[in-house]
Amino acid sequence: MELHIEKLAYGGDGLARLPADERGPGKMVFLPFVIPGEQVSATLAESRSGFARARLTKVLTPSSHRVVPQCPYFLRCGGCQYQHIDYPAQIRFKLDILRETLRRTAKLELDLDIQLHPSSPWNYRNRTRLQIGHVPAFSLGYFRTGSHQLLPVESCPISSPLINQGIVAAWQLGRQGLVPAAVRDVQFFANHDDSTMLVEISVQPQIGESDCRPFAAALTSTLNPVRGVSVFATSRAYDESRPQTWVRNQLSIAGGAGHLTYRALGHDYRVSAGSFFQTNRLLVDELGSIATASATGRVALDLYAGVGLFTPSLAGKFETVVAVEASPYAFADLKHNAASNVRTIRATIEAFLDKQAARLKPDFVLADPPRAGLGNRAAAALCRTSASQVTYVSCDPATLSRDLRLLLESGFRVQRAHLFDLFPQTAHMETVLHLER
Secondary structure, rough: EEEEEOEOOOOOEEEOOOOOEEEOOEEEEEEEEOOOOEEEEEEEEEEEOOEEEEEEEEEEEEOOEEOOOOOOOOEEEEOOOOOEHHHHHHHHHHHHHHHHHHHHHOOOOOOOOEEEOOOOOOOOEEEEEEEEEEOOOEEEEEEOOOOEEEOOOOOOOOEEEEHHHHHHHHHHHHOOOOOOOOEEEEEEEEEOOOEEEEEEEEEOOOOHHHHHHHHHHHHHOOOOOOOEEEEEOOOOOOOOOOOOOOOEEEEEEEEEHHHHHHEEEEEEEEOOOOOOOOOOOOOOOHHHHHHHHOOOOOOEEEOOOOOOOOOHHHHHOOOEEEEEOOHHHHHHHHHHHOOOOOOEEEHHHHHHHHHHHHHHHEEEEEEOOOOOOOOHHHHHHHOOOOOOOEEEEEOOOHHHHHHHHHHHOOEEEEEEEEHHHOOOOOOEEEEEEEOOO
16 A cells, blocks of 8 residues: 655654545554655555554655665664664654654643754664574574564664674674573673773573673673673573563672773762663763753752762752662662762652652652653652652653643643753653743
């Protein structure tokens, strides 16, 4: 069938419509790797009551924004969705998606400009996780688009140069039979100037770090910048059909150090294996500066604080900062990185807000939740605090918009909005909203 692409939807797919018939308007059709304004030929892949999905077969009328992808794995690899679009257009499309999502879900029509913060479009990632296969031979790569099948890759142009060296080294050791069959994935994490790297590997249950020491030693010998190799035993048996459900725990160190030092915002942060840190190595300082720029008052809450990326900046502005984090790995780093006027609390955000937020009477709250967002319970509890200022840092416009409805209903208004393109070539985006009431 022939389709006209109307726009891009969040997630990367283009939206088109089937022709209208006697039953009503044409059904929406979603298909990947297209650009608004294009005329394409497509094959129907799935049809449901409210929408359909299709596969692109040929671009009949290409957009002026269509470019040749730089990565040989694009279209097959599930990591990137936008490499066929020139970079300036990628950002504009993301801006359109953000505005539409806020309008549709949060019922918010922003009457202010969203400030754009672009990135260098390549080699920006400081953290990359790759899957490992052992049958019929060693392979290292990402999941194929729309599946959990392994696509072997030997380079990744959105990852840092040092991480690409790590990929080459892992392939070399795997072909030599030095990667244990129990290893299911490997994650490379590089520091601020791409000079040092941690390696994290996930293994099957009941596999000790001693089983991985030869691999750790070989990797450290092959790649000198590797500071340490950490092992996470998974909490359930490997399930080929559901690898995304692995839960990593039981951290042990197979070789070297379990942390590295990351310089950002004028501070040195200890970041350990298992701890989260912002992935775009080129925009960390800018993101931190913008997120804390308008914060004023006496008491600040730093929710989902992680290792404390925003905490030192807040500590320089407030008498007291309360930083809350649930992850045991990140919380240990948070305590290490915190200044003397920072109180660190290990708890879920819901439990903390329910029990302590009212007593603390915060003036300012910074929330940087994972992709799932705050959720109704935490958002409602946040609305009940005394805070007159909230900065919401979000990596998912859908959950941001859902949470924003409650914040707006409680009297908050968006004063400034920023879109950070932390993930060029992909459909992901980072939003920073400054709210006041």
